[in-house]
Amino acid sequence: MIKFALAGNPNCGKTTLFNSLTGSTAHVGNWPGVTVDKREGVYKKCAEPISIVDLPGIYSLSPYTPEEVVSRNFILDEQPDCVINIVDATNLERNLYLTTQIMEIDVPMVIALNMMDEVAKSGDKIDAKKLESKIGLPVIEISALKCQGMDELMERAYEESKKPREGTTVLKHSALGHLIGDVKISLEGKGVSSPLFHSVKLVEMDEIETEAHSDCVKMVEAFKKTFNDDIFGTDFEAMVADGRYKYISQNFSSVLTRNVKKGEERLTNSDKIDKVLTHRIWGIPIFLAVLFAIFHLTFSENFLFLGGFFAEDWDPLKRTWFEGLIFNGGIFSPGVMIFNVWNEIIVGKLFGLIGSGVESISGIAPWAVSLINDGVLGGLTAVLSFLPQILILFLFFSILEDSGYMARVAFILDKLFRKFGLSGRAFMPMIMGFGCSVPAMANTRTLADEKERTATIRVIPFFSCGAKLPILTAIAGAIATMSSIKNPDIITYSMYLLGIVVAILSVLLMRNTTMRGDVPPFIMELPSYRTPQFKSLMMLIWDKAKHFIKKAFTVILASTIVIWFLTNFTWEWKMIEDKTAVSQSILASLGRFIQPLFTPLGFGSQLGKYGWVFAVAAVTGLIAKEDVIGSFGTLAACLAAAISVEVADIDIDGGVSAVQAMVDATGATVPGLISFIAFNMLTIPCFATVATAKAELSSKKTFNLTLLFWIGASYVVSAAIYLIGTWPLTAIIFAGVVAAVVVGIVLYNRSHKIA
Amino acid sequence: MEPINILIIVFAAAIVIGVTVASIVKKRKAKKSGSPACTGCCDCCTRCPSATNKEHTL
The missing domain is CATH 1.10.287.1770 (Helix Hairpins)
Structure with missing residues (x-):
C-alpha cells in the first residue's frame, strides 16, 4: 500500500485532517523506543488505498526533541510516497520554516494550506497560486475542520506521488x-x-x-x-x-x-480578551475568582448568597413534586439541584425498589438481604450519589481547557511558579490532576528537566482528582450541618486551595534542598480562544460518566462486598447475628489495630468504639478514592442497628448521610473531619496513580522517597490542622517548627552551594 | 441452603475474584503490548477521545 505522511507544526490542524481522512480506520500506538504517539490510518477514496501516517507536530527537523527525530527519520528512512505538509494559513511565515526544510529531502511533497476558513473570516487573503509558483510545490487550500478541499488535496498528492522529486533549497543564493x-x-x-x-x-x-x-x-x-x-x-x-x-x-x-488599515495594529478577539485575562496584576485574582465560581455553581446550597433574604424554611415549591429539591431557605446552585433530583428520584427510588424487591424474594436468608442491601446497595448508593457533581465539575474544567483559557493560566502563573522553582509548563500536568492523577503524571513527560519533573509528579496528587470529590462533598456536607459554616462550597473550595498551597510549599522545600537546579525557560504557543464544541464536551462527559459507573460496578462493588464480609464475620468465620456486636468483626479488630496511628490527626482512638471506621475508610481509599465514601456507606448501613441502639435512629440514603451517621456515632469534631479530608487528599493516592508514578520516576529509590513524602506530608498537614483547630495555641509550636526548617534549609543551601 | 442464597454467594465471589483477576490480566497485557510506561492499571488511554484504538498506549 502506498504511504503518505502528514507533517506540520503543532496545532496546525494535522490531527483534525488525519481524523477526517482516516475515520474509524485510525490506529494509535507508540513509535518504538520513545513515548511519542504514532497514528496510522487508511484513506480509501483514491484510485488505491493509501496508508496515512500522522507524524508528531514539530517546528523543525533538528534533532533536539524525540518528536523531531521521529519525523525526520521516518521521512528519510521509510521514504513515504508523498509528504503532505500542513501549513496553518493564519501563521504562514512561521509554518513555512518547516516547509523549507522538508523541501530539501528527495520526496514528493504537497502543501495543504489549512484553516482557510479562519483566514476568510478575518478578511485576509492568501494567493495560493502565487505561493505555488514561488515555492515550486503544489499548494491546495483546505479547511480540515469544515472538511473542505480534502478530496482535491488527496488527488493532487496522489498525482505527485507518481513523480520522483529532487530536493530544493532556499539557501542556494545565501552566503553558505x-x-x-x-x-x-x-x-x-x-x-x-x-x-x-x-x-x-x-x-x-x-x-x-x-x-x-x-x-x-x-x-x-x-x-x-x-x-x-x-x-x-x-x-x-x-x-x-x-x-x-x-x-x-x-x-x-x-x-x-492583511485586512488592516495602514499604520493600524490589528487586535484579534483573542488579543482583546487576553488584555484582561492575562493582566499583570489581575490575571491571578481573575483565575481564583473563576475557580470559585465553578465551585459555587457546583456545590453551593445558597446560590449567589441570597439565603439571607428568605426565611429559613422558605420553599415556594412546597407540597409539590419538587419540594426541597430547588429551594430551601435559599436557592440551591445548579449542581446541587441536579444532585438532589438524581438522588431523590433516580438513585433513591431505584435502589429503594431493588432493596424492597430483594427482601420480598422467597427463601432469601437475612444475611443475603444484608449483603445486597447493606453491602452492595449501601456502598453503591454512597458513591453514585456524587456522579452529577463530578460530571458538572469536569464539564467546567473541560470548558476552560477547550476554550484556551487554561493555556493562559499556565502563562500567567509562570512568573509566580519561578519563585518556587517550577516553570509555567508544570502547571498543565497539575491542572490535569484535577481530573485524574494518572494522565497528569504521564503528561509530565513534557518537562525536560528531570528534577522539575520529579517535583511535579510528587505534588500532582495534592490537586484533588475527581475520585476524591465524593470525600470532599460528603464531609463538607457533614461539616456544614455541624458548624456555623452553612455553605459546603466554601469548605470544598478551601480544601482545593489547601491542596494547591501544600503543593507550592512542597515544591519550595524540594527545590531548595534535594532538588535544587535552574528553572528551564518556558516558551509556549497560546492557541486562539474558541467556543468549546458542544458535541465534544458532551462526548467527554459521557466518557467520564461511563468510566465512573464502570468503576463503581467493578472495583468499588468488589470492595464493598469484601468490606461487608469483613464487617459481618469474626476471625472464627462465624457470622455475627447480633448487629450490636459488630465490634467482634474482623474489620473492627483490624480497624482498632490501626486506629491509634490516626490519633494525632483527630480520627483515631479519641473517637471511641466506632472510630475505627474512619481508619478503615482511609485505608480502602488506596484501592480507589471513591472507596472512602463507599466504605462509609457500607459500614454505616452495617452499623445502623448498633448505632441506633446507642446513639439515635439513623437514616442512611447517600454519602452525606452515611458520614453524618458516623459523625454522630463517633463524636468526630470539625477539626477532625477537616483533618480527615486533608489526609485523604494528600496521602498516597490510589494504586493506579502509584503504579504510574513508579513507571514515570527515574529510579526505585526516587519512587520509595516519593511514597514516604506522601505519607509524611499528609500526616504532618493533617496533624497540624487537627491540633491547631482543637488547641489554637499549638500554632506557636508549629510556627517554631516551620522557622527551624527554614533556618535549616538556608544553612543547608549555604553549605551546598550549586556550582 | 436455599438455591437463591447459594446463587448470591457465588455471584458475590465471582465479582470479587473476577475484578481481581481482570486487573492482573490487564496489567500483564499492557506490559506486553504498550509502551514500557504503561502499567494498564487504568483505562485513561483507551477512553481518551483522541485515541481510537483500545490498546494501552500511555
Whole structure:
C-alpha cells in the first residue's frame, strides 16, 4: 500500500485532517523506543488505498526533541510516497520554516494550506497560486475542520506521488550556498540519498549528521577558517535559520494581504480578551475568582448568597413534586439541584425498589438481604450519589481547557511558579490532576528537566482528582450541618486551595534542598480562544460518566462486598447475628489495630468504639478514592442497628448521610473531619496513580522517597490542622517548627552551594 | 441452603475474584503490548477521545 505522511507544526490542524481522512480506520500506538504517539490510518477514496501516517507536530527537523527525530527519520528512512505538509494559513511565515526544510529531502511533497476558513473570516487573503509558483510545490487550500478541499488535496498528492522529486533549497543564493553545494557533491559521490538535506544539516553541524558523515565535517571546518559573518561569526546553524526566515519574508510575504488599515495594529478577539485575562496584576485574582465560581455553581446550597433574604424554611415549591429539591431557605446552585433530583428520584427510588424487591424474594436468608442491601446497595448508593457533581465539575474544567483559557493560566502563573522553582509548563500536568492523577503524571513527560519533573509528579496528587470529590462533598456536607459554616462550597473550595498551597510549599522545600537546579525557560504557543464544541464536551462527559459507573460496578462493588464480609464475620468465620456486636468483626479488630496511628490527626482512638471506621475508610481509599465514601456507606448501613441502639435512629440514603451517621456515632469534631479530608487528599493516592508514578520516576529509590513524602506530608498537614483547630495555641509550636526548617534549609543551601 | 442464597454467594465471589483477576490480566497485557510506561492499571488511554484504538498506549 502506498504511504503518505502528514507533517506540520503543532496545532496546525494535522490531527483534525488525519481524523477526517482516516475515520474509524485510525490506529494509535507508540513509535518504538520513545513515548511519542504514532497514528496510522487508511484513506480509501483514491484510485488505491493509501496508508496515512500522522507524524508528531514539530517546528523543525533538528534533532533536539524525540518528536523531531521521529519525523525526520521516518521521512528519510521509510521514504513515504508523498509528504503532505500542513501549513496553518493564519501563521504562514512561521509554518513555512518547516516547509523549507522538508523541501530539501528527495520526496514528493504537497502543501495543504489549512484553516482557510479562519483566514476568510478575518478578511485576509492568501494567493495560493502565487505561493505555488514561488515555492515550486503544489499548494491546495483546505479547511480540515469544515472538511473542505480534502478530496482535491488527496488527488493532487496522489498525482505527485507518481513523480520522483529532487530536493530544493532556499539557501542556494545565501552566503553558505557554495559550501552546501560542495558538501552535497561529496555526499552524492558516496551514494547518500537526499544529499541536499544532509549537506545543509552538516553545514549546521547537526549531531546526527556529523556522526554519520565525519569526513564531510572536515570540509565545513576548513570553510569556517576562511569565513566570518559580521553578525553570526561562524555560527552556521544560526546563519542557516536566518537565511530561511529572510527568504520566507522576502518571497512569501507578498502572497498574504492583511485586512488592516495602514499604520493600524490589528487586535484579534483573542488579543482583546487576553488584555484582561492575562493582566499583570489581575490575571491571578481573575483565575481564583473563576475557580470559585465553578465551585459555587457546583456545590453551593445558597446560590449567589441570597439565603439571607428568605426565611429559613422558605420553599415556594412546597407540597409539590419538587419540594426541597430547588429551594430551601435559599436557592440551591445548579449542581446541587441536579444532585438532589438524581438522588431523590433516580438513585433513591431505584435502589429503594431493588432493596424492597430483594427482601420480598422467597427463601432469601437475612444475611443475603444484608449483603445486597447493606453491602452492595449501601456502598453503591454512597458513591453514585456524587456522579452529577463530578460530571458538572469536569464539564467546567473541560470548558476552560477547550476554550484556551487554561493555556493562559499556565502563562500567567509562570512568573509566580519561578519563585518556587517550577516553570509555567508544570502547571498543565497539575491542572490535569484535577481530573485524574494518572494522565497528569504521564503528561509530565513534557518537562525536560528531570528534577522539575520529579517535583511535579510528587505534588500532582495534592490537586484533588475527581475520585476524591465524593470525600470532599460528603464531609463538607457533614461539616456544614455541624458548624456555623452553612455553605459546603466554601469548605470544598478551601480544601482545593489547601491542596494547591501544600503543593507550592512542597515544591519550595524540594527545590531548595534535594532538588535544587535552574528553572528551564518556558516558551509556549497560546492557541486562539474558541467556543468549546458542544458535541465534544458532551462526548467527554459521557466518557467520564461511563468510566465512573464502570468503576463503581467493578472495583468499588468488589470492595464493598469484601468490606461487608469483613464487617459481618469474626476471625472464627462465624457470622455475627447480633448487629450490636459488630465490634467482634474482623474489620473492627483490624480497624482498632490501626486506629491509634490516626490519633494525632483527630480520627483515631479519641473517637471511641466506632472510630475505627474512619481508619478503615482511609485505608480502602488506596484501592480507589471513591472507596472512602463507599466504605462509609457500607459500614454505616452495617452499623445502623448498633448505632441506633446507642446513639439515635439513623437514616442512611447517600454519602452525606452515611458520614453524618458516623459523625454522630463517633463524636468526630470539625477539626477532625477537616483533618480527615486533608489526609485523604494528600496521602498516597490510589494504586493506579502509584503504579504510574513508579513507571514515570527515574529510579526505585526516587519512587520509595516519593511514597514516604506522601505519607509524611499528609500526616504532618493533617496533624497540624487537627491540633491547631482543637488547641489554637499549638500554632506557636508549629510556627517554631516551620522557622527551624527554614533556618535549616538556608544553612543547608549555604553549605551546598550549586556550582 | 436455599438455591437463591447459594446463587448470591457465588455471584458475590465471582465479582470479587473476577475484578481481581481482570486487573492482573490487564496489567500483564499492557506490559506486553504498550509502551514500557504503561502499567494498564487504568483505562485513561483507551477512553481518551483522541485515541481510537483500545490498546494501552500511555
